[in-house]
Amino acid sequence: MSFYLHFLTHLIQKIQQVSANGAYDTRACHHVLKNKGITPNISPRSNAGYWKKGHHQHEAVKALRYDKQAKYKQDMGYYKRSLAETVMFRYKQLPALNSLFVITLLKLMKRWQI
Numbered sequence: 001m002s003f004y005l006h007f008l009t010h011l012i013q014k015i016q017q018v019s020a021n022g023a024y025d026t027r028a029c030h031h032v033l034k035n036k037g038i039t040p041n042i043s044p045r046s047n048a049g050y051w052k053k054g055h056h057q058h059e060a061v062k063a064l065r066y067d068k069q070a071k072y073k074q075d076m077g078y079y080k081r082s083l084a085e086t087v088m089f090r091y092k093q094l095p096a097l098n099s100l101f102v103i104t105l106l107k108l109m110k111r112w113q114i
Helices: 002-009 027-035 054-067 069-076 078-093 095-111
Strands: 015-020 039-042
Touching: 027 039, 078 095
Parallel strands: 015 039
Antiparallel strands: none
16 A cells, blocks of 8 residues: 555656556545545445445445446446556566566666665
8 A cells, every 4th residue: 555655646647536446445545545636436345335425435335236337337437447457468468578667667666665
């Protein structure tokens, strides 16, 4: 979690929305994003409980309970996350670029003291 908070702190451009899978469906993650003024678009976990009424995640859990999650994801633009993951997967498959990507990531982590 601290890596993401640190990463968000050093971004130059304003992020409007973050799409993530159920692994990031935590109150802490939602809290950090809300404090940064970022709209979270996080798919609820399969065993997710209801959130406080009026919270956007409450509607997501409701959709999950009533088998309407596919429509909810479509309405929220969640499919863009899948496209981004596909692009990164393809990028990482290129051997020369893969090592360059890892080296750059390690340099950034060292610079940010992560």
